[in-house]
Amino acid sequence: MTGWGRSRRPRAGAADDGAGPRKPAGVRRLSLRTVLLIIVLVPSLTFTPLLASGMNQLFSQWRTEQAQMDLATSLAGKPASDLFFGLDAERRLTAEFQAGLRRGSAGELATARAATDRAVNAFLPLSSLDTGDAPDGLADAVSRTANSLGRLAEQRRSVDAGWADAQKSYDYYSGLIESAIGVLTVLSRTDEGEVSNKAQLLVDLFWVVDTLGREDALLARGWESKRLTREEYRLVTDAIGARRHLLQTRVLPGLTGNETRYAGLMNSQAWQTLTVLEGQFVTPGSATEVGQVTLRGNRSMWRSSADTVTRQVLELLRLRFDNVSAIGYGHADMIFTVFVIISSVGLLALGLVIFTSWRLTRILRRRIDQLRQDALELQERLPDVVARLERGQDVDVDAEAHMIEPTQDELGELGHALNLARRSAVATAVRQAEQHRGFQRMLQRIARRTQILIGLQLKKLDELERRHEDPEVLEGLFDLDHLTARLRRYEENLVILGGGQPQRRWRRPVRLLDVLRAAQGEVQDYRRISIEVEGGPWVAARAVGPLVHVLAELMENATAFSKPITPVEVRAAPVSRGVAVEIEDRGLGMEPEQYAAANELMAAPPELDVMTHAEDARLGLYVVARLSANLGLQIELRSSAYGGTRVVVLLPEAMIVEAPEEEEVPPAEAAGQPDVAEAVPTSRGDEPLPARSRGRAMAQVAAQAAAQNGAPDRNGAPDHGGEPAPLPQRVRQASLAPELRRPVSTQEPAEQDTGPLRDQPRRSGATIGAFQRQSRRRRTGDDAFPTPPDPDSEAGSPTTEDR
Structure with missing residues (x-):
């Protein structure tokens, strides 16, 4: 059976057996785009935190050093130094006021107190200053100084009222000055080591000024009486020793740059005079004067030399302060410059990394896409190559492969492998197409040969059908004839499937x-x-x-x-x-x-x-x-x-055309056409739908019977002279349309023959057999009257028109 067939349900268990290997459950492969994005993002994300950390560290260091320098110079340093100098001057003038050294000391003291008040007013806000970036201990130092300043007004009232003891006033002012020096000491400890080292010498100079102020305040008690107590004498000698120690061991050795001009500070005339006077100040007292020493020396010379030395120390202090400020701010500016440079270079490097990664990734993707396009081109080209091969055209494998130009890298090796695959695929397609074409040719050749045999078989069946009259034999022949006609169509199926x-x-x-x-x-x-x-x-x-x-x-x-x-x-x-x-x-x-x-x-x-x-x-x-x-x-x-x-x-x-013009039928052929239609013919070959050849013998018999029985009447029917009319005879192509008819050659009875549509073999065989028997009897005159036909052969036997 060659029908396509129908089924209500698909075949149970039918699965896609050609499916490729499946990935394990839960495994998800990353796409090429994702992989390339990871390649770009991983180094960028790794480099970005490192760059950000370095930039943040530099920026924090610059901000801290800048804040510390601002505190040391302007925010806290200047108020603290002004407070120091104001308290130092007020301490000396307070001592002179208590000793009654001179009449104008009260006015000078008031002026000094006003300057100190201004310094105090500038210093006290430091208690609420944000010290987040300040050195450790600054808040405590400021707090101690501010607490000491809280008793300043009371101390002044005691001095003015004469209630205050000179030693207690001295101790109060000295302690307050030490607190101010403590604030300056804390400010000198910055995060930059060089600045801290330079600032330490600056603190030592403040101590030098403090020792001069201590000595001056103690001497102010004895200028009038020319006497000092032994405690006062001890304090004076301690101050002198401390000043000399600081200058000789710490200050002068630490001078650098433009400060070296003060290296001979202790060799100056004022310093020498001061040193000589300090040697003459005190001598051991007499036995009757227990607990006191005699103060010698000229007060005016002391005042002049002390002021000169103090001025020289202050000049050195200001120079050192400027140098430390320059070093501190310079280092901070250097850090900021490094921060800017590193930030710029880092951002540029980061952008370069991102751009390079993106560029290389894009180039890689473009090359991979090119390889993919080449593979897709091969996929699109192969069917065309196969189609051309099926049309019989020759195909050049090298020309159709379109080789990729290899490069000296891994993708080049992949391209070379793809070239080999392309050539192999094209060659395989060519070989398979040639094999397929050869198979089609072989299939057509076998089908054609089989068709020849089928034609010969039909010819042989036609001869047997004309030769035999037995209904059973004719039934079998007609059955074989019908099966052979169907077999011919099946062979045509093979020709069609083979491309023919x-x-x-x-x-x-x-x-x-x-x-x-x-x-x-x-x-x-x-x-x-x-x-x-x-x-x-x-x-x-x-x-x-x-x-x-x-x-x-x-x-x-x-x-x-x-x-x-x-x-x-x-x-x-x-x-x-x-x-x-x-x-x-x-x-x-x-x-x-x-x-x-x-x-x-x-x-x-x-x-x-x-x-x-x-x-x-x-x-x-x-x-x-x-x-x-x-x-x-x-x-x-x-x-x-x-x-x-x-x-x-x-x-x-x-496909639909107009009806052709009717051709004129030859008179001889028209006269011999009965009204009985022949079976509907099938067709093969290059001619119109032909009729079955077995009717040819019946047409000749009918023509002879017509000649023997008389001429036709006026209606075209033969005149039999009162004899019974002969049985109707089958005439070939009688029922065909004029355009399907063709002349029948007696030399080629079966070449163009095809099997007609027929009734059931049993009835067809009985009908033809009865027809042949009655025709023979009529010709030989064995029976004057026709034998009644077989009911089985006439009743229910369909004509061709019913089929």
Whole structure:
């Protein structure tokens, strides 16, 4: 059976056996884009925190050093130093006021107190200053100093009222000055080591000034009485020793740069005078003066030299302060410059890393995409190569491969491997196409040879049918004749699947009704098929053979997949775009997805090689799809209202032609045509649908009987002179349309013969046998009256017109 077949359900357990290896569950492979993005982001994200950390560290260091220098110079350093100098001057003047050294000391003291008050007012806000970036201990030092300043007003009132003891006043002011020096000491400890070292000498200079102030305040008590207590003497000598120690061991050795001009500070005239006076100040007292020492020296000389030395120390202090400030701010500026440079270079490097990574990634993606495009081009080129090979064209493997120019890297090696794969794929495609073409040729050659044998078999069957009259023998011959006609169509299927075309061709158009009957005659259960044609459309000669084949396949499928008792209706009618032929059965039908698959196959017929992957080789489906594509037919399968399948075949307008002009029939042939129609013929070869050759003998017998029994009457019937009329004789091609007739050559009785549509073999054999027996008896005159025909042979024996 060559029908495409139908099934209600797909085959159980049918799985996609050709599926490739599956990935393990839960494993998700990253795409190339994601991998390349990771390559770009990983170094960028790794470098960015390092750069940000370095930049933040530099910025924090610059901000801290800048804040510390601001505190040491302007925010806290200047108020603290002003407070120091103000308290130092007030301490000396307070001592002179308490000693009654001079009358104008009260006015100078008031002036000094006003200067101190201004310094105190500038210093006290430091208690609320943000010391987040300040050196450790600054807040405590400021707090201690501020607490000591809280007793300053009380101390002044005691001094003014004369209640305050000179030693207690001295101790108070000295302690307050030490607190101010403590604030300056804390400010000198910065995060930069060089600045801290330079600032330490600056603190030592403050101590030098403090020792001069201590000595001056103690001496102020004894200038009037020329005496000092031994405690006062001890304090004076301690101050002198401390000042000399600081200058000789710490200050002068630490001078650098423009400060070295003060290296001979202790060798100056004022310093020498001060040193001499300090040696003359005190001498051991007499025995009667226990606990006191005599103060010697000139007070004015002391005042002059002390002021000069103090001024020189202050000049050195200011110079050192400027140097320390320059060093501190310079280092901070250097850190800021480094921060800017590193930030710029880092950001530039980061941008360069990102840009380079992105650029290299893009180049890599472009090259990979190029390789992908080359692979896709090969995928698109291979079908074209195969199609050209199928058309018989020669293909150059090297020219079709389009080799990729390799490079000296891994992608170049991949390109070389792809070149090898491309060449191998093209060569394999060429080899397979050649093998496929050879297989098609072999299939066509075998089918053609088989068709020759089938033609010879039909010829032999025709000879046997003319030779034998036994109904049983004729029944078997007709059965074999019908099977051989179906076998011929199956062989044409192989030719079509092998790339060939049916050999049956016609020179003139044929009625669509005759085409449908010819297709009906090639179906085994043809009696169930009813044909109805609206109008009289004609089919172009070039499309008759393939159309007969397509309709025969569709009709056979309809009869094969419906119950034997149900009819198959074939209807044809003109439509707007041609002629529509509907073939409708009452079988089981198909599932919607099966209809969709069949319609898709009809729209795009595959090559023969797809059948190797099919589970069942349904040749009729592929044959119909191939022929309909060549003819331009539109075939659609849909569900029928009866539950079966309805196939709609749309014949395009180009296939429908006008009816040809009627040819004049020769008088001799027209006179010998009876009214009994012959069976509907099928066709093969290059001629119109031919009639069966076995009617040729009957036509000759009928002609002889007509000559013996008399001339025809006025109506064309022969005159038998009162004798019984002979039995009707079969005349070849009597029932064919004029365009399907052709002259019959006695030399070639079976070359163009095809099997006609016939009734059931048993009735056909009995009918022909009875016809031959009555003809023989009539010719020999054995019986004056005809024998009544066999009821089985006449009753219910369908004529060709009923078929």
